[in-house]
Amino acid sequence: MSKKNIELTIEEFASPLVEGLGYELVDIEFIKESGEWYLRFYIDSDNSDGINIDDCTTVSRALSAKLDEVDPIEESYYLEVSSPGLDRPLKKDTDFIKYSGKKIKIKFYKPFMEKKVMEGILKGLVESKIIVTVNNTDIEIDKDIVASVRLNDF
Known part of the structure; x- marks a missing residue:
């Protein structure tokens, strides 16, 4: 297995x-x-x-x-x-709702918008797309291209 x-x-x-x-x-x-x-x-x-x-x-x-x-x-x-620690991973759909408004760090499998890592404010999740605000711009990111999402509030 x-x-x-x-x-x-x-x-x-x-x-x-x-x-x-x-x-x-x-x-x-x-x-x-x-x-x-x-x-x-x-x-x-x-x-x-x-x-x-x-x-x-x-x-x-x-x-x-x-x-x-x-x-x-x-x-x-x-x-x-x-404990998951301060940099708790966000995996479940409910995590993206519960921690809306928090700072997050997203790592990608391959570059997205020319970046392998992105930090921003989590806005939520809509139809398997993570909504994050980076530099006052909302960005939609397909969960399929995301390696990990962690809280980054420290």
């Missing part, structure tokens, strides 16, 4: 499990680093205090039990659960 398919398979059961615990599943990464596989979950909360170590421990225990039950990964791996 491909890395992407593993992430999608895990997201199907992990998202409702994490939400059932009162958190939001922001992202999942299954990645090889220094010869070792890591399965990383990024979680968030509407709590004004953000995510703390106890939150990560609670979610990690629940995910570990479910991963043992479902066993979707053949390789051995390290399980990690953490």
Whole structure:
């Protein structure tokens, strides 16, 4: 199974499990680093205090039990659960609505308007097009050409 398919398979059961615990599943990464596989979950909360170590421990225990039950990964791996951090990735359509008005950094697969990276103010999402204001001009960007979008409010 491909890395992407593993992430999608895990997201199907992990998202409702994490939400059932009162958190939001922001992202999942299954990645090889220094010869070792890591399965990383990024979680968030509407709590004004953000995510703390106890939150990560609670979610990690629940995910570990479910991963043992479902066993979707053949390789051995390290399980990690953490906050998405200040440069939170925006992936879901709802993210583009929730964070409208915030500064973002967009990276492209190949140059768009002669740039590989663009910064601006997120206006929203309309029919799979990201609307961003750059130098007082609204620009529509097809999500298909975007490698990543992250908050850039720091």
